[in-house]
Amino acid sequence: MTLYILCFILFLVGVYGVLTRRNLIKIVISLTIMEFSVFLMLVLVGYISGGLAPIVVHPEGSDISVVDPLPQTLVLTAAVIAVATNSMVLALAIRLYKKYGTFDIRKINELKG
Amino acid sequence: MENLLIIILVLMIIAALAAIHAKDLISAVIAQGFVGYGLVICFFLLKAPELALVQIVLETVTLIIILAVIYDSSMKEIGEPIGKRDIVTYSLSFVLVALFLYYFNKAIVGLNPFGEHTLRMSEMYVKEVLELTGSANLVKGVLWDFRGLDTLGEATVLFTAAMSVLVILRISGKKHQLTKK
Numbered sequence: 001m002t003l004y005i006l007c008f009i010l011f012l013v014g015v016y017g018v019l020t021r022r023n024l025i026k027i028v029i030s031l032t033i034m035e036f037s038v039f040l041m042l043v044l045v046g047y048i049s050g051g052l053a054p055i056v057v058h059p060e061g062s063d064i065s066v067v068d069p070l071p072q073t074l075v076l077t078a079a080v081i082a083v084a085t086n087s088m089v090l091a092l093a094i095r096l097y098k099k100y101g102t103f104d105i106r107k108i109n110e111l112k113g
Numbered sequence: 114m115e116n117l118l119i120i121i122l123v124l125m126i127i128a129a130l131a132a133i134h135a136k137d138l139i140s141a142v143i144a145q146g147f148v149g150y151g152l153v154i155c156f157f158l159l160k161a162p163e164l165a166l167v168q169i170v171l172e173t174v175t176l177i178i179i180l181a182v183i184y185d186s187s188m189k190e191i192g193e194p195i196g197k198r199d200i201v202t203y204s205l206s207f208v209l210v211a212l213f214l215y216y217f218n219k220a221i222v223g224l225n226p227f228g229e230h231t232l233r234m235s236e237m238y239v240k241e242v243l244e245l246t247g248s249a250n251l252v253k254g255v256l257w258d259f260r261g262l263d264t265l266g267e268a269t270v271l272f273t274a275a276m277s278v279l280v281i282l283r284i285s286g287k288k289h290q291l292t293k294k
Contacts, residue, residue, distance in 0.1 A: 001221070001226060001227065002119055003115065003119060003122065003227050004221055004227070006122040006126065008214075009126055010122065010125060010126050010129060011213075012213060012214070013126060014129070015206065015209060015210060015213065016133070016206050016210060017129075017132075019202055019205060020202050020206050025142075025179065025182065025183055026132075026133060026141060028179070029133070029141055029142070029145045029179070030133060032145060032148075032175065033129045033145070036125075036148055036149065036152050039152065039164075039168075040122075040152060040155055043155075043156060043159050043161055043164065044159065045224065045225075045230060046230055047159050047227065047230060048228060048229070048230050050228075051160060053160040053161070054160075054250070054252055055249060056242070056243050056250075057249075066160075066239060066251065067161070067230075068230055068232055068235050069235055069238060069239065069251035069252050069255055070234060070235040070238065070255065072161045073252050073255045073256045073260060074263075075161075076164055076167060076256060077256070077263060077264065077267045079164070079167060079168060079171055080171065080271065081267060081270050081271065082171075083174060083175055084271050084274035084275070085274055086175060086178075087175075087178055087274065088274050088278050088281070090178055090179065090182050091277075091278045091282050092281055094182055094281075095281055097185075097186055103186060106198075
């Protein structure tokens with residue numbers, strides 16, 4: 001249970017960063033931290049103590065326990081998508097920096113109204 | 114092994130806080146790299162070697178992209194005294210954190226304790242992946258065969274993201290060119 005709680009604390013650190021920082025790059029970094037904590041949570045839930053990595057070594061002996069392959073598959077999909085969306089946010093940050101000369105989200109205020 | 118994981122996770126939390134509170138952006142990026150590579154070690158310990166290898170590559174790519182973005186900027190964190198709006202955002206974040214904690218406490222009751230997961234849906238995958246797909250690697254067998262449509266959706270999202278990066282980073286639009294001259 002301690003591991004789950006620590007993982008959730010990592011997520012909360014990310015939430016705190018997204019809400020309180022004013023630098024666009026810091027916001028992207030906080031988003032990545034939130035993503036990492038979600039990936040780790042999924043893999044933690046699928047772990048079986050004493051289990052092996054999900055690779056078939058001996059096809060006959062099926063009594064060897066392996067860890068759950070399904071959460072790992074889903075995390076593999078999600079991790080690639082996370083990097084793609086992050087690079088999109090960073091592309092937006094490049095354009096905003098070229099236009100305004102700053103990463104401060106308070107000064108990027110021409111989108112208002 | 115659980116104690117080792119706890120130590121790594123605590124270090125990751127410290128590094129995350131350091132990344133958020135760093136004075137310049139380069140140290141923030143380095144601290145974020147610490148969190149990412151700590152995640153890689155956690156994956157190795159949790160018997161997910163594939164995931165660890167993919168995460169190494171993705172983390173390195175992310176670090177390089179962020180460094181390339183901030184290379185031309187001032188690299189300084191915006192440091193201004195705490196104003197009225199900051200108090201609102203800080204209190205809002207604390208309210209949200211408390212709310213999340215409340216619901217997490219309710220949700221964690223339904224989870225099995227760490228290490229005592231029971232296979233439900235993937236029992237069939239584990240038993241029959243070698244016969245049905247011919248892949249000795251369970252993760253790849255599930256990813257490319259049983260859940261191939263998910264992978265197709267992933268490829269769609271990747272393609273859309275790449276296209277939007279291209280559109281956003283186009284040299285310039287017509288209006289911009291006019292104002293430049």
